[in-house]
Amino acid sequence: MADSQNNWPTGMKRTKQRESVLFILEEAEKPLSALDICSKMDKSGDTAWLSTVYRILELFIKKGIVLKTNLMNSDMSVFELNRFKHKHYAVCMNCNKILTLENCPMERFIPKLEDEDFHVMGHNLEIFGFCKDCKAH
Amino acid sequence: MADSQNNWPTGMKRTKQRESVLFILEEAEKPLSALDICSKMDKSGDTAWLSTVYRILELFIKKGIVLKTNLMNSDMSVFELNRFKHKHYAVCMNCNKILTLENCPMERFIPKLEDEDFHVMGHNLEIFGFCKDCKAH
DNA sequence: GGGTTAAATGCGAATAAGATGCATTTACAA
């Protein structure tokens, strides 16, 4: 099961379900919803209850292994492996395709705030528009 | 009732509830949730059902009068008057205070995407961190 | 390897934001 086979993060029990979630996230190129993950598990034979998947994801987030995002004000969160590199997405307003943004405008940006003592920890950014397939209606 | 008294957007019936929602949004300095708006209406005597508030907000959004945002991956949307100027926020990770960001890094930014035909329509950005009151725990 | 136990999962039920359906009410045009 890829990398996770030999490399298990410390401080958590190694269960079939956790291995399966981690494997799916390792293979995924784009963020997945909890339901996506659950379906993929079903297909591969490692079935797990949706609530279990949420609990596993919650744990992975706490451990810093996984990142949670909400794209386009959607009410469904998506999850991806924390690959420890800065990342943003562009989302197609028509087909919801997710594209990786390869640069970041925040690199050399100094935020101007009313509260000049605000201690910036990070930022969320997403671009929206129409992908090449949806541009021509 | 401030500006909205004499200046009613065209193409929609002028009802007590709609006037009240618009008034509240005009007075508000920061985005409000549907529930916030509903509570403020209760206090002022113009009670309305929460589902009505949602319907009014939906209409205002469609008319371009109101903007909807989700801050910090929260499952609750917030709404503000569309003042037709570009706007982003900084949110305190501790007290959830919302601060207005007065500049925008996207002004002179050219996004790099795998799909070089992506037609950018806009972007969402938020900064998170700790405000001056929460910085010193 | 077998037993012990704290932690994880299965499963159902609870939450909470938001949407929907329908009967009643209301704004507004004729």
Added chain:
DNA sequence: TTGTAAATGCATCTTATTCGCATTTAACCC
């Protein structure tokens, strides 16, 4: 003033996510 399409009150539904508890399981000890 009256007719009517549209808006609201109200209840109920939906959907993502969380919680509670009984059962199962990983991992440590012998």
